[in-house]
Every structure is written in C-alpha cells, then in structure tokens.
Amino acid sequence: xxxxxxxxxxxxxxxxxxxxxxxxxxxxxxxxxxxxxxxxxxxxxxxxxxxxxxxxxxxxxxxxxxxxxxxxxxxxxxxxxxxxxxxxxxxxxxxxxxxxxxx
Numbered sequence: 001x002x003x004x005x006x007x008x009x010x011x012x013x014x015x016x017x018x019x020x021x022x023x024x025x026x027x028x029x030x031x032x033x034x035x036x037x038x039x040x041x042x043x044x045x046x047x048x049x050x051x052x053x054x055x056x057x058x059x060x061x062x063x064x065x066x067x068x069x070x071x072x073x074x075x076x077x078x079x080x081x082x083x084x085x086x087x088x089x090x091x092x093x094x095x096x097x098x099x100x101x102x103x
Contacts, residue, residue: 027039
C-alpha cells in the first residue's frame with residue numbers, strides 16, 4: 001500500500017513539473033527573455049524564502065520527534081497518569097485521598 005502511494009506522489013510530481021516547464025516555455029516565448037529573466041529573479045527569491053522556511057520547519061519537527069523518542073515531552077497516557085523523565089526526586093500523587101509518606 002505504501003509503495004503505491006509513493007508512486008502516485010512520484011507521478012503527480014512529475015506531471016506538475018512538466019506542466020510548470022511547459023507553462024514557463026510558453027511564457028518565455030510570449031514575453032521575451034529579458035522580461036522573463038526579471039520575472040525569474042523575483043520568483044527565485046520567493047522560492048528561496050519558501051525553501052528556507054521549509055528547512056527550518058523540518059529541523060524543528062525533527063527535533064520534536066527526537067525529543068519524543070528520547071522520552072522528553074511525552075504526554076500522559078490517561079487523565080491521572082504522570083510522566084517523569086530524567087533525574088527526578090520527590091513525591092508524585094495521583095488519585096483521590098492519597099497519602100504521601102516521605103522517608
């Protein structure tokens with residue numbers, strides 16, 4: 001199932017790429033190379049900014065995933081559950097009428 005999904009994305013990307021190249025070719029022929037070069041410079045700026053944003057987003061997402069794999073930022077399993085990671089020392093209580101005794 002996953003292999004088929006990957007192929008669909010691959011072919012979809014190929015079709016979008018060919019359509020974009022065809023549209024650019026028609027535009028270059030219609031407008032002329034000088035004006036097309038100016039437009040390409042502006043579009044290149046926007047693509048570079050979008051690429052920078054995507055890379056920062058990817059780095060943040062990967063960092064969050066790595067933290068979750070290492071046991072940090074793990075949400076509790078149930079309403080009264082608690083999650084403790086790292087070096088912790090002390091009393092933790094869950095439930096009604098709980099008595100804590102420190103030794």
